[in-house]
Amino acid sequence: MSIAIAARLNRIQPSQTTAMRQRAQALKAEGKDVLAISSGEPDFETPRHIKDAAIAAIERGETRYTDIAGTLALRKAVVAKFKRDNGLDYAPDEIIVGTGGKQVIYDALVATLDPGDEAIIPTPCWVSYPDIVSLADGTPVLLPCGPNQNFKLRPEQLEAAITPRTKWLIVNTPSNPTGATYDEAELKALAEVLLRHPQVMILTDDIYEKLIFDGRRFATFAQVEPRLKDRTVTMNGCSKAYAMTGWRIGFAGAPRALIKAMDKLQGQSTSNTCSIAQAAALAALEGPQDETEAMRQAYERRRDLVVGMLDATPGLRCHKPEGAFYAFPDMTACLGKTTPAGARIESDWDFVFALLSEAGVATVHGSAFMFPGHFRVSFAASDAQLGDACARIRRFCESLA
Structure with a gap:
């Protein structure tokens, strides 16, 4: 056969x-x-207190299903992280935890893209963005951003690329593969364009947030322009900052209706993220950051x-x-x-x-x-x-x- x-x-x-x-x-x-x-992938070991938290969770018998979107304790810790680090206010039901940041991105795009919908992706870009958009029946619109512009999208490029079918802008800062990092002024300039196009949602991949150099301050879209928060997915996770790639913990804050749709999709794919990894992620977010x-x-x-x-x-x-x-x-x-x-x-x-x-x-x-x-x-x-x-x-x- x-x-x-x-x-x-x-x-x-x-x-x-x-x-x-x-x-x-x-x-x-x-x-x-x-x-x-x-x-x-970080070459460092996962910090000891995070490993210990996972072992303790096993010993306590925390080995069963959790809520699809993540344990309430972890979602509250994500709420606190977004408030502490980014000045963003979310409720626990505006948070989802996925099996890595990739699943969170997949959930958001599959839950929203219809055939013919377009997603703008500045390039160079992480290898998976265009393929996930295509798998979700969308059309990736690739905008080259070369070293002459520090590998960053310019407002005039964004404006020219938006069409009536544009549904998403995907931005990764700091970037894989270039390390390009948008500062507050650069994001604000892009936000001014987006405010003129209310049909465009923003997916910001902030997974490298903690790895930023030369005294720069990290900024993210919903932080620099609060008027965009109700159409922004702010994605982050534990993989890079805490050397936890194999633990598979990503999370996002987003509008409640979108989180509900992502929860529905995740419920028919993987269901909840590993309960032990969630306990480890809780220790990562709430524990020492040294x-x-x-x-x-x-x-x-x-x-x-x-x-x-x-x-x-x-x-x-x-x-x-x-x-x-x-x-x-x-x-x-x-x-x-x-x-x-x-x-x-x-x-x-x-x-x-x-x-x-x-x-x-x-x-x-x-x-x-x-x-x-x-x-x-x-x-x-x-x-x-x-x-x-x-x-x-x-x-x-x-x-x-």
């Missing part, structure tokens, strides 16, 4: 960041010397190391990220060249494939983030690993003929 796969799956691709990580792991399993700086700050400081130091080495590499230009833990160098000067093994560099994919095969460094090609001619380096790795990886990248680039 042949298996008939639904046509909707033809609209999407497997995650290319995951594919690169898996390829690097396979080479390592073969005994190859591979430095993987491709993954968007380890998060220590991680942030380490990422900022590593940022300076990586950008300095890559920007000094022949054929590369590296913009200085303002947050998150990624650098996104331009490699277009390497196009048309040939590696020592005879591989011709015709694209960013050719570049990262040869870099992995010949130099043992795993990165991700810019096309995966809807922005060719670049590649992403994660500096969520030790200083020694990053120094070694960047030295290998330099030698690889110098070897191109």
Whole structure:
């Protein structure tokens, strides 16, 4: 019997960041010397008090179903977090907890998009935004935002892209893969455009909120323009700030009617997020924040190391990220060249494939983030690993003929 796969799956691709990580792991399993700086995952351990909270929850028998939207205790802690960190007022029934930030985004888009509805996505962007929009029957509208504009969307671009079918603007700050971070004035300028188009909702992905550099202050849409709060989904989570990627905890504040719709959808997909992970997330949000700050400081130091080495590499230009833990160098000067093994560099994919095969460094090609001619380096790795990886990248680039 042949298996008939639904046509909707033809609209999407497997995650290319995951594919690169898996390829690097396979080479390592073969005994190859591979430095993987491709993954968007903190290299730090989950803080001890968070682990202890999860263990205590198991011992207390908190191993049963919870409310679909999350335990009341955790939703109250999210309410407190939004008030404390962002000056936003939500009620517990305006909060949802999902199995990672990705599920929260998926819930919001699937619950609202009809065929032909458009979602504006500035690029470079996280790999999953366009595919989730497509899977939800929507149309991704990709707006290139290059290094000449610090990888940030400009108000005039947004204005020109909005049509009667525009339903969403998706903004990620700090950004994956560029680290671009919108300040209050930049968000305010975009908000002025959005106020003229009341049909457009805003999904702001703030998952890297705590990882911001150079003394900048974080800002989010509903905070800088309260008149947009009733059509904004403010998404965040525990994965990046607390080194909890595997715990799968994302959350959002949004208008009550939308949270109800997302709850309905989640109830027929995963139902509640793991009860033990929710107990851990409660400890993360309510407990000491000093380890998060220590991680942030380490990422900022590593940022300076990586950008300095890559920007000094022949054929590369590296913009200085303002947050998150990624650098996104331009490699277009390497196009048309040939590696020592005879591989011709015709694209960013050719570049990262040869870099992995010949130099043992795993990165991700810019096309995966809807922005060719670049590649992403994660500096969520030790200083020694990053120094070694960047030295290998330099030698690889110098070897191109």
